[in-house]
Amino acid sequence: MKEVNVNKFDNNQKLTDALCERVAAILTDAVAERGKATLVVSGGRTPKPLFEKLSRTSLPWSKVTILLADERWVLPDSDDSNDKLIKTTLLKNKAAQARYVGLFTAHQSAKSAELSQSQLIGALPTFDAVILGMGADGHTASLFPCCDELDVGMTGTQAAVATQPKSAPYERLSLTRQRLLDSRHVFFHITGDDKWTVLDAAITHHDPKRYPVSDFVHGSPVPTEVFYAAA
Ligand SMILES: O=C1O[C@H](COP(=O)(O)O)[C@@H](O)[C@H](O)[C@H]1O
Numbered sequence: 017m018k019e020v021n022v023n024k025f026d027n028n029q030k031l032t033d034a035l036c037e038r039v040a041a042i043l044t045d046a047v048a049e050r051g052k053a054t055l056v057v058s059g060g061r062t063p064k065p066l067f068e069k070l071s072r073t074s075l076p077w078s079k080v081t082i083l084l085a086d087e088r089w090v091l092p093d094s095d096d097s098n099d100k101l102i103k104t105t106l107l108k109n110k111a112a113q114a115r116y117v118g119l120f121t122a123h124q125s126a127k128s129a130e131l132s133q134s135q136l137i138g139a140l141p142t143f144d145a146v147i148l149g150m151g152a153d154g155h156t157a158s159l160f161p162c163c164d165e166l167d168v169g170m171t172g173t174q175a176a177v178a179t180q181p182k183s184a185p186y187e188r189l190s191l192t193r194q195r196l197l198d199s200r201h202v203f204f205h206i207t208g209d210d211k212w213t214v215l216d217a218a219i220t221h222h223d224p225k226r227y228p229v230s231d232f233v234h235g236s237p238v239p240t241e242v243f244y245a246a247a
Pocket of ligand 1: 059
């Protein structure tokens with residue numbers, strides 16, 4: 017296993033400030049070195065304060081592409097849409113200049129969008145930073161321990177996979193482990209004691225069937241970094 021660097025913070029504000037600063041430096045350096053940068057972000061509740069802060073941060077945003085690690089197959093005006101989250105919390109202020117690649121399409125299902133979206137996402141260059149969330153069941157992106165598509169998501173070479181979790185609502189479209197780890201930097205952004213207990217277990221014991229996140233810290237070709245605050 018590559019080393020997992022765990023950064024623990026007293027509170028969410030300090031975590032947000034530190035992760036924002038780190039990601040901003042990575043994107044700035046990437047644009048200086050290669051003329052462009054790609055940032056992959058997660059949905060859910062956890063990243064909202066980070067997105068708000070990033071949106072107000074001075075960066076060469078017009079050279080930055082942002083895309084989601086996963087999407088719930090709901091209409092973009094749904095409060096459960098990760099696309100809506102990105103548009104209302106991140107793609108505004110200074111970050112309004114960024115290029116955004118959404119995962120949701122007009123297809124009736126994530127399954128029917130899987131091939132075309134895989135081709136689109138698979139054609140993107142190595143990412144500069146991937147910020148992953150995690151559920152208390154150990155899922156990351158939309159690779160849930162309970163979904164029948166877990167093996168494809170964890171071992172497949174395609175860039176995206178449609179998943180249908182049994183323990184959470186909505187069909188999803190998720191980037192696969194291989195595509196997510198094709199990145200220069202990978203972060204886990206988690207808050208709450210319950211999530212820390214799960215992530216700690218996934219770091220200590222390689223158990224990807226129980227905790228898919230385990231396969232991201234064990235056997236990852238790039239070092240993974242955890243940014244964690246209890247509340
Ligand atoms: O459903 C999802 O859950 C995870 C975790 O969300 P959170 O609300 O507990 O932060 C998230 O990382 C993922 O992108 C999302 O689709």
